[in-house]
Amino acid sequence: MAMMQQFGRTKSVTKRSSKYVEEALYVWLFKDGGSEVSVRQKLNEFIKSRKRVFKWEVGDTLKKLRQRKLYYPALKLSETMAKRGMNKTVSDQAIHLDLIAKARGIPAAEDYFKNLPESSKNHLSYGALLNCYCKELMTEEAEALLEKMKELNLPLTSMPYNSLMTLYSKTGKPEKIPAIIQEMKGCNVMLDSYAYNVWMRALAAVDDVSGVERVIDEMKRDGRVASDWTTYSNLASIYVDAGMPEKAENALRELEKKNSHRDLSAFQFLITLYGQTGNLLEVHRVWRSLRLAFPKTANISYLNMIQVLVNLRDLPGAEKCFREWESRCSTYDIRVANVLIGAYAKEGMLEKAKVLKEQARRRGAKPSAKTWEIFVDCYLKNAEYDLAVESVANAISIGKGDGGKWVPSHETIKTVMEHFEQTKDVEGAEGFLEILKKATESLGAEVFESLIKTYAAAGKTTPAMRHRLKMENVEVSEASKKLLEAICVE
Numbered sequence: 001m002a003m004m005q006q007f008g009r010t011k012s013v014t015k016r017s018s019k020y021v022e023e024a025l026y027v028w029l030f031k032d033g034g035s036e037v038s039v040r041q042k043l044n045e046f047i048k049s050r051k052r053v054f055k056w057e058v059g060d061t062l063k064k065l066r067q068r069k070l071y072y073p074a075l076k077l078s079e080t081m082a083k084r085g086m087n088k089t090v091s092d093q094a095i096h097l098d099l100i101a102k103a104r105g106i107p108a109a110e111d112y113f114k115n116l117p118e119s120s121k122n123h124l125s126y127g128a129l130l131n132c133y134c135k136e137l138m139t140e141e142a143e144a145l146l147e148k149m150k151e152l153n154l155p156l157t158s159m160p161y162n163s164l165m166t167l168y169s170k171t172g173k174p175e176k177i178p179a180i181i182q183e184m185k186g187c188n189v190m191l192d193s194y195a196y197n198v199w200m201r202a203l204a205a206v207d208d209v210s211g212v213e214r215v216i217d218e219m220k221r222d223g224r225v226a227s228d229w230t231t232y233s234n235l236a237s238i239y240v241d242a243g244m245p246e247k248a249e250n251a252l253r254e255l256e257k258k259n260s261h262r263d264l265s266a267f268q269f270l271i272t273l274y275g276q277t278g279n280l281l282e283v284h285r286v287w288r289s290l291r292l293a294f295p296k297t298a299n300i301s302y303l304n305m306i307q308v309l310v311n312l313r314d315l316p317g318a319e320k321c322f323r324e325w326e327s328r329c330s331t332y333d334i335r336v337a338n339v340l341i342g343a344y345a346k347e348g349m350l351e352k353a354k355v356l357k358e359q360a361r362r363r364g365a366k367p368s369a370k371t372w373e374i375f376v377d378c379y380l381k382n383a384e385y386d387l388a389v390e391s392v393a394n395a396i397s398i399g400k401g402d403g404g405k406w407v408p409s410h411e412t413i414k415t416v417m418e419h420f421e422q423t424k425d426v427e428g429a430e431g432f433l434e435i436l437k438k439a440t441e442s443l444g445a446e447v448f449e450s451l452i453k454t455y456a457a458a459g460k461t462t463p464a465m466r467h468r469l470k471m472e473n474v475e476v477s478e479a480s481k482k483l484l485e486a487i488c489v490e
Contacts, residue, residue: 177202
């Protein structure tokens with residue numbers, strides 16, 4: 001039955017008239033799958049149908065679309081409902097601003113903010129714009145906007161400060177965070193769990209582990225903010241990075257105590273962090289607890305467990321876990337197979353890697369760009385350059401899972417080009433460049449310098465090379481310019 005618990009009341013869509021969508025909007029949008037293409041198609045059908053929906057459905061659907069990073073359809077839905085006369089609260093406007101920033105960029109979000117009525121320019125809309133600036137690492141704009149919020153005497157919570165501290169963390173300025181903490185205290189803004197965690201990370205970034213421990217003590221003394229499992233996963237991770245495995249395991253035991261709601265993410269952090277301390281027994285113990293708590297264990301949990309076992313060089317354990325996953329999974333996820341394929345390749349077990357790739361294909365999981373990347377590295381290690389180039393081509397043709405282009409690493413390109421140079425293989429080098437052009441618009445000077453050397457080594461000429469360099473806007477070294485004189489002859 002299409003029902004939802006909302007604000008303490010049960011919301012139902014089962015008894016409404018035919019003027020409305022026949023089921024909850026988010027259910028209808030995801031009926032053909034969760035890809036952006038299918039969601040956009042279903043959204044267009046909904047818009048054309050002129051069917052009605054309840055306001056709470058729109059809010060819930062926007063939340064789910066944002067969680068899945070489907071910002072374009074979320075923005076289109078928000079705009080459509082506004083055109084249909086659905087009133088936006090100030091909170092709705094803040095969410096709409098955030099969607100505009102993600103879908104159309106910061107300038108469009110700034111324009112939306114400027115055009116809001118003055119009554120809507122409160123701490124929520126200002127906070128949303130501030131968060132957008134922080135997400136885009138726009139430090140000056142974020143700092144100026146926070147000062148503006150203070151000048152306007154807007155009520156400040158921990159959220160804008162948390163956004164700014166996260167920005168400082170991402171831009172390599174952890175030393176600025178303690179001053180923000182002191183400002184929060186001076187303004188009587190209560191630190192939440194997130195603020196304490198960012199503060200701890202900032203101190204860890206400057207190797208002040210004793211400072212991290214003082215923060216934990218202060219958090220306990222404060223009493224207003226209850227430490228949750230994320231606090232102790234953060235602490236354990238800091239201890240691991242500092243080379244303090246015993247303290248890390250003490251923090252992990254506290255983490256387990258805090259995981260009273262049996263959060264899946266908590267289990268996965270426990271497995272990962274126990275793995276980083278090298279404690280295989282605890283890894284297996286927590287895995288058993290996870291399996292009991294979640295009998296229908298998700299692919300992502302198996303992926304995490306197999307990766308940890310591989311990192312601990314427990315290949316038999318990883319294979320056993322993989323076989324268990326294979327026997328139970330409803331969807332054969334190539335990412336899980338890739339972990340074991342990568343482990344086989346690293347151990348020089350190329351045939352086993354190939355067999356597993358083919359096995360995955362038969363189960364309906366086509367190789368991803370990551371799969372082919374693993375084989376690229378393996379083939380280069382074995383000096384099988386033709387197969388490496390073929391794998392690069394396959395990876396580029398597939399692209400990344402998020403729709404972006406897959407580009408081989410600088411080291412891969414350099415190694416392949418050096419091989420063609422050494423073997424005086426002009427055709428091979430030119431063919432490789434054609435493959436690379438499908439992944440990147442700019443090949444760069446280093447690639448063309450290697451190509452020029454290949455022509456020179458092979459004793460071949462190419463009158464058009466200077467024109468190619470000009471078209472690519474590439475400036476080569478003086479040494480390469482001298483070689484051009486030899487190869488650019490009619």
